[in-house]
Amino acid sequence: MKPATLEFLRQRFFAYYNGAIPGAGAGYSPESLTEREWGFLFFTENQRSGMRRHISFTSQDELTSYLKSMVPAHVYYSTAYYTHPGAAQMADKEWRGADVIFDLDADHIVRAPYDIMLARVKEELFKLIDMLTGELGFAKRDLRINFSGGRGYHVHLPLLSIRGWDTAERRELVNYVSGTGLSFDSMMTPPQKSGWKLRYHDALEDELTRIAGLPREDALSYLSGLSGISETFAAGFLKNIGQTQNLLRSNPEKLLANKVVRAIANAENEPFQAGILSRAAQADEPVTTDVKRLIRHPGSLHGGSGMRVVPIPVDQLDAFDPLIDAVVFGERNVSVDCAFNLSMPILGNTYTLTAGRNIVPEALGVFLCCRGIAELSGGT
Amino acid sequence: MRTSVEKRDLAHYPFLPEAQGLLASRGIKVAGLSGSKIGCSYLDRAAERVITALDGKTVYPESEDDVVSDIITYVLARVLASAAKDKRTMDRLCKMEAARVYAYFHAEENELLKKRVCEELGLELGDGSLPVIRYVELASRVRDAKWRLINRDVESGFVSVSSDEMDVLIAERIRAILSSGLPLDIPESIAKEFLPWSDKILSAVQERTLVEFGAIDESAYPPCIQALIAAAAAGVNLTHSGRFSMTAFLHNVGMNAEQVAGIFARSPDYNPDMTNYQVDHILTNEYTTPSCATMLTHGVCVNKDRLCESVSHPLNYYRSKKKMLEKMRIKEEALAKKAETAEKENPEVTSPGP
Ligand code: SF4
Numbered sequence: 001m002k003p004a005t006l007e008f009l010r011q012r013f014f015a016y017y018n019g020a021i022p023g024a025g026a027g028y029s030p031e032s033l034t035e036r037e038w039g040f041l042f043f044t045e046n047q048r049s050g051m052r053r054h055i056s057f058t059s060q061d062e063l064t065s066y067l068k069s070m071v072p073a074h075v076y077y078s079t080a081y082y083t084h085p086g087a088a089q090m091a092d093k094e095w096r097g098a099d100v101i102f103d104l105d106a107d108h109i110v111r112a113p114y115d116i117m118l119a120r121v122k123e124e125l126f127k128l129i130d131m132l133t134g135e136l137g138f139a140k141r142d143l144r145i146n147f148s149g150g151r152g153y154h155v156h157l158p159l160l161s162i163r164g165w166d167t168a169e170r171r172e173l174v175n176y177v178s179g180t181g182l183s184f185d186s187m188m189t190p191p192q193k194s195g196w197k198l199r200y201h202d203a204l205e206d207e208l209t210r211i212a213g214l215p216r217e218d219a220l221s222y223l224s225g226l227s228g229i230s231e232t233f234a235a236g237f238l239k240n241i242g243q244t245q246n247l248l249r250s251n252p253e254k255l256l257a258n259k260v261v262r263a264i265a266n267a268e269n270e271p272f273q274a275g276i277l278s279r280a281a282q283a284d285e286p287v288t289t290d291v292k293r294l295i296r297h298p299g300s301l302h303g304g305s306g307m308r309v310v311p312i313p314v315d316q317l318d319a320f321d322p323l324i325d326a327v328v329f330g331e332r333n334v335s336v337d338c339a340f341n342l343s344m345p346i347l348g349n350t351y352t353l354t355a356g357r358n359i360v361p362e363a364l365g366v367f368l369c370c371r372g373i374a375e376l377s378g379g380t
Numbered sequence: 381m382r383t384s385v386e387k388r389d390l391a392h393y394p395f396l397p398e399a400q401g402l403l404a405s406r407g408i409k410v411a412g413l414s415g416s417k418i419g420c421s422y423l424d425r426a427a428e429r430v431i432t433a434l435d436g437k438t439v440y441p442e443s444e445d446d447v448v449s450d451i452i453t454y455v456l457a458r459v460l461a462s463a464a465k466d467k468r469t470m471d472r473l474c475k476m477e478a479a480r481v482y483a484y485f486h487a488e489e490n491e492l493l494k495k496r497v498c499e500e501l502g503l504e505l506g507d508g509s510l511p512v513i514r515y516v517e518l519a520s521r522v523r524d525a526k527w528r529l530i531n532r533d534v535e536s537g538f539v540s541v542s543s544d545e546m547d548v549l550i551a552e553r554i555r556a557i558l559s560s561g562l563p564l565d566i567p568e569s570i571a572k573e574f575l576p577w578s579d580k581i582l583s584a585v586q587e588r589t590l591v592e593f594g595a596i597d598e599s600a601y602p603p604c605i606q607a608l609i610a611a612a613a614a615g616v617n618l619t620h621s622g623r624f625s626m627t628a629f630l631h632n633v634g635m636n637a638e639q640v641a642g643i644f645a646r647s648p649d650y651n652p653d654m655t656n657y658q659v660d661h662i663l664t665n666e667y668t669t670p671s672c673a674t675m676l677t678h679g680v681c682v683n684k685d686r687l688c689e690s691v692s693h694p695l696n697y698y699r700s701k702k703k704m705l706e707k708m709r710i711k712e713e714a715l716a717k718k719a720e721t722a723e724k725e726n727p728e729v730t731s732p733g734p
Pocket of ligand 1: 602603604605671672675676680681682683684685688689691692693694697
């Protein structure tokens with residue numbers, strides 16, 4: 001990144017943290033702010049200068065004035081609570097618990113244009129919220145949902161009752177929402193009426209319907225390609241597939257002994273797994289199981305996009321559009337040098353840019369510079 | 381059906397405050413126990429209780445009628461295991477105690493008592509379901525796919541659990557609770573007072589792991605033992621505890637009486653009769669090497685090195701060092717082999733300069 005671009009970004013972030021941008025500011029504060037460790041990355045030409053961390057604040061004011069004067073590019077705090085959050089060695093901090101976090105990031109889910117990725121991740125978010133509140137029994141008011149400022153959402157559960165949980169307990173939750181570790185033997189028992197049993201049942205039914213609908217040759221070669229399934233076996237299975245579908249509905253336990261169904265439902269078998277994943281919320285496992293993670297501070301700006309990390313009340317999620325609601329900068333024109341042709345929707349308009357110099361609204365300019373797609377080209 | 385908590389019940393659930401109350405009402409205190417004959421017998425029994433656990437037994441034979449003894453040995457067993465500072469010992473003890481408590485709990489007909497135990501252990505006996513948070517806390521440590529939350533019937537914050545499954549979770553909970561308190565914080569004075577008993581436990585641990593020692597490796601002896609051997613060979617008269625420690629150690633790592641006596645034979649004023657008598661006495665009584673703490677008290681812990689910082693028993697030192705040396709040897713051999721082949725293929729690389 002060129003020095004002029006860096007300076008431009010630093011200046012815009014300065015304006016944000018110092019209240020010069022209408023409606024902006026970093027007024028959000030995590031539970032027990034003083035027990036958190038903070039970490040920051042800065043706008044600097046030295047790409048390798050690392051994170052400044054092991055920092056603690058004694059009040060919201062202290063944090064705010066740090067943000068105002070230091071103007072970090074990225075702001076993180078620990079999901080963990082510590083007795084000595086500012087201690088330089090992790091071992092000296094004295095861990096006292098940590099929020100449970102779910103991270104939904106498009107990186108793990110789809111590769112697509114930015115707006116499409118964001119829309120897709122939001123679907124995951126709704127699935128996640130449904131499972132957390134409907135099945136696992138967490139109250140909606142206990143969920144803190146944040147747009148990450150990048151490609152996804154973070155859901156925090158800052159509950160006292162689960163703060164002390166270790167990795168093993170946290171893994172149970174993340175595996176639950178993400179459909180990891182399903183056991184055929186457990187899933188094939190009635191009643192398949194709710195939760196994972198229902199989803200599993202639906203996924204299997206879809207898969208059997210798909211197979212039944214394939215041309216005979218294709219179905220045969222697919223089935224006999226499954227591990228441990230001979231061609232004769234596959235042919236026999238195909239002949240009775242209608243009956244198998246009925247059994248799945250009426251008496252799933254009878255299918256426990258069915259080798260072919262078992263092979264279809266194997267966790268490594270792609271089409272069925274895809275059916276499971278589409279019904280799961282693909283949260284990133286290491287984020288949830290890590291009890292000492294740093295997470296983005298809601299209200300801060302994401303230095304890789306210039307967008308705001310936005311806390312969103314559950315009931316406003318439907319209407320939330322990150323490409324409008326997480327954009328803090330305005331329509332003032334800036335001139336940028338794009339590295340390649342691109343098209344990007346932001347603030348309700350779609351901008352089609354060609355490689356080279358373009359005049360764009362500041363909001364888009366900041367976004368492109370932060371992403372490293374463009375450099376400031378001087379003049380406005 | 382009985383509905384009160386009686387004295388003999390307390391032996392089954394010695395962690396109940398009522399059990400501790402019984403000890404207090406008899407004026408029994410842990411500190412100073414070794415000063416009385418009965419106290420020493422409690423300590424002996426407590427050490428046995430730990431050793432029973434070390435042997436992987438799940439049932440500790442309780443006395444027929446001495447409730448106080450059963451309770452105090454439970455308490456002392458935990459104290460001694462903590463004083464011994466050996467993780468495996470504590471794990472084994474918890475496993476045994478948990479299995480024991482669970483067996484009584486499972487067969488318990490006294491509803492009031494059952495309720496008391498649940499209260500004390502923070503268990504609630506559900507009606508076929510548990511809240512998700514509770515379930516996760518109980519089941520996350522139990523292996524097997526069927527226990528994973530994702531494989532359960534989960535609805536509106538509750539997980540269905542059959543009564544058989546509940547039993548498994550309760551047993552696991554008991555184990556977790558019994559082990560969460562360990563190691564106990566043992567005051568220096570008590571650790572010192574109980575040293576003979578905690579040593580007995582450590583020795584038992586050592587004996588049970590002796591199998592791992594394999595062939596004797598003199599270069600892996602800890603500094604204390606090396607110093608004793610050197611002194612013996614130089615004809616220095618060893619103190620009683622010095623001779624005792626060395627003999628026990630050498631025996632523990634696998635030497636027989638003859639070999640041990642042979643070490644003393646290196647001394648210029650060697651007296652075979654005397655030596656054989658002493659060695660035999662130590663060996664026939666199956667004494668085991670004292671812990672580092674005891675060695676220190678008796679002035680035989682000398683020339684401590686870095687490895688000493690991380691061990692609490694000379695036999696532990698020996699085991700670690702032996703492993704390290706073996707690893708090093710394998711590495712060296714591999715390197716030597718490499719150098720050899722390199723020399724063959726590319727002589728100028730390894731040939732010495734002019
Ligand atoms: S610390 Fe233990 S092993 Fe080391 S010299 Fe002392 S007694 Fe021997």
